[in-house]
Amino acid sequence: MKRLSFQVEPGRVTAFLGPNGAGKTTTMRMMLGLDRPTDGEVLISGRSYARIQEPLRHVGALLDPAAVHPGRRARDQLLVLARSNRIPDVRVDDMLDRVGLAGAARRRIGGFSLGMRQRLGLAAALLGDPQVLILDEPLNGLDPEGIQWIRNLLRELADDGRVVLSSSHLMNEMAVTADHLVIIGRGRLLADVSMTEFSARYGHGRVRLRTTRPERLGRALAAEGFTLTATKGGLWEVLEAQPDQIGAIAAREGVPLQELQPHSDSLEEAFLRMTAGSAEFTAAAGREALT
Structure with a gap:
């Protein structure tokens, strides 16, 4: 201690x-x-x-x-x-x-x-x-x-x-x-x-979505300062964003969206982010980002 x-x-x-x-x-x-x-x-x-x-x-x-x-x-x-x-x-x-x-x-x-x-x-x-x-x-x-x-x-x-x-x-x-x-x-x-x-204080808002054109949407989002990141179940997410922002960019680029919804961190997600630098034992993990 x-x-x-x-x-x-x-x-x-x-x-x-x-x-x-x-x-x-x-x-x-x-x-x-x-x-x-x-x-x-x-x-x-x-x-x-x-x-x-x-x-x-x-x-x-x-x-x-x-x-x-x-x-x-x-x-x-x-x-x-x-x-x-x-x-x-x-x-x-x-x-x-x-x-x-x-x-x-x-x-x-x-x-x-x-x-x-x-x-x-x-x-x-x-x-x-x-x-x-x-x-x-x-x-x-x-x-x-x-x-x-x-x-x-x-x-x-x-x-x-x-x-x-x-x-x-x-x-x-x-x-x-x-x-x-x-x-x-x-x-x-x-x-x-x-x-x-x-x-x-520690939770992050995000938007989760499903699309058949993630590469194109990822490039368009990067130009606006957002990052499109792959997550589970074929979904993608954008941190610190609102659905209307992402929907407007997708519409402008002609990218179809099959799903678009706001998402707030669970206690587990916020806890893991907060303690990432304090864990004695961690397993390797990777996530793919499109920019």
Whole structure:
């Protein structure tokens, strides 16, 4: 981490994003006192995690769903946590039911799928009815029903006034779940903005089209300062342009257009563009441009 500083506010879902190797998990581990920063501190409601008495009543966390003894039964795993934090046993059964594992309460964790372990980890995070939730990739291993359930759960927790910080690589899910984004790259803060502000600041408008004469249209657009670029499915696109501008140039040149529509960047597209210089691991890719 390199002078990384941000706040996570209650009442909203904050997505913690960054390329692989950016430092998201390390930062979350520091929040929970599992790793120590060489400088600075992490405070939760004004205190370090180590100074919080009965921490499960204040902070719920899911970092590694596999970090449990495989021979232990699901209910016993939660009972150990509950009794160490003076949480009533009845809360264990309530949480198993809430995450959909009531029928697997007496099964050994070693036989659980990744999705079931995620649900058990979430049950542990919610066990003490905490005001702060720190979740590292909670969507991993979940089926579509499970992903929708998590989406609704995070929204419910935030609407209840809790602090919700969740990392994820599933940008499409964060686009419909998160209110606020904290994005890091190589340990540095890249953005700390609302979802609306991020889209306005980093998203690019563009026009997508289909034509049988891309070479001719590409030359005409280049003369006007635009670049026609190939994209998926036989479509072409022009950045920072409006459909009426492109349509007028095509009509003037006698270029037929089978399709012409405006397009705004998704969260994933804007994120990839923003973090292109901060990714530790990237694959080669090529795109063809006509000028």
